[in-house]
Amino acid sequence: GQQVMQIPQYQHVQEGEDFTTYCNSSTTLSNIQWYKQRPGGHPVFLIQLVKSGEVKKQKRLTFQFGEAKKNSSLHITATQTTDVGTYFCAGPTSGTYKYIFGTGTRLKVLA
Amino acid sequence: DAGVIQSPRHEVTEMGQEVTLRCKPISGHDYLFWYRQTMMRGLELLIYFNNNVPIDDSGMPEDRFSAKMPNASFSTLKIQPSEPRDSAVYFCASSLDTGGNTEAFFGQGTRLTVV
Numbered sequence A: 001g002q003q004v005m006q007i008p009q010y011q012h013v014q015e016g017e018d019f020t021t022y023c024n025s026s027t028t029l030s031n032i033q034w035y036k037q038r039p040g041g042h043p044v045f046l047i048q049l050v051k052s053g054e055v056k057k058q059k060r061l062t063f064q065f066g067e068a069k070k071n072s073s074l075h076i077t078a079t080q081t082t083d084v085g086t087y088f089c090a091g092p093t094s095g096t097y098k099y100i101f102g103t104g105t106r107l108k109v110l111a
Numbered sequence B: 001d002a003g004v005i006q007s008p009r010h011e012v013t014e015m016g017q018e019v020t021l022r023c024k025p026i027s028g029h030d031y032l033f034w035y036r037q038t039m040m041r042g043l044e045l046l047i048y049f050n051n052n053v054p055i056d057d058s059g060m061p062e063d064r065f066s067a068k069m070p071n072a073s074f075s076t077l078k079i080q081p082s083e084p085r086d087s088a089v090y091f092c093a094s095s096l097d098t099g100g101n102t103e104a105f106f107g108q109g110t111r112l113t114v115v
Helices: none
Strands: A004-007 A010-014 A019-025 A032-037 A044-049 A055-058 A061-065 A071-076 A085-091 A105-110 B005-007 B010-013 B019-024 B031-038 B042-050 B053-056 B065-071 B074-079 B088-095 B104-106 B110-114
Touching: A004 A085, A010 A019, A019 A085, A019 A105, A032 A071, A044 A055, A044 A061, A044 B104, A071 A085, B005 B088, B010 B019, B019 B088, B019 B110, B031 B074, B031 B104, B042 B065, B042 B074, B053 B065, B074 B088
Parallel strands: A010 A105, B010 B110
Antiparallel strands: A004 A019, A019 A071, A032 A044, A032 A085, A055 A061, A061 A071, A085 A105, B005 B019, B019 B074, B031 B042, B031 B088, B042 B053, B065 B074, B088 B104, B088 B110
């Protein structure tokens, strides 16, 4: 079945450093979504990318969808302590709404 | 809207007992998802519904698990009989297909502990 892997699994950064998480799917996705889950909380939607090669920005966050629509990345510039949490990508195989979540990347930001 | 509402927030039960988790999706949403989260397996999609109809239940781990959506405003996930390995946080999420953005809104989750 469809598998979505993320690397790295964990990342500790000093406040102000940049952070990137990579998402790779075993199948082509119709779109990719990114979520953030704070410790003890629930996943919260960040963004959705649909087009091949699409790049979107939200303040310090930059999201990219690969040309083959099988991979994606999230880059955070100048991390802050409020960025702490686990970042998940999620996507459905084309033609379905079966959103499979990636393995997640847990980010810790040291002040 | 109050968002997706799940109950109970916490459930502790003994092995062999029946457990029912409840979810009220956001009004007007046409998709409902049940996920299970554990440290070992991450966030697993168990089942999803479209307009109250189960579309894909291939993630339901065993026959002990069943889910229903009798109407657009209510869904249940039942485990009978429960086992210690079912201990996890169970999330319900709903979304509306607007032809573009299919953002899922998650409930607060039910933390299930089976002893």
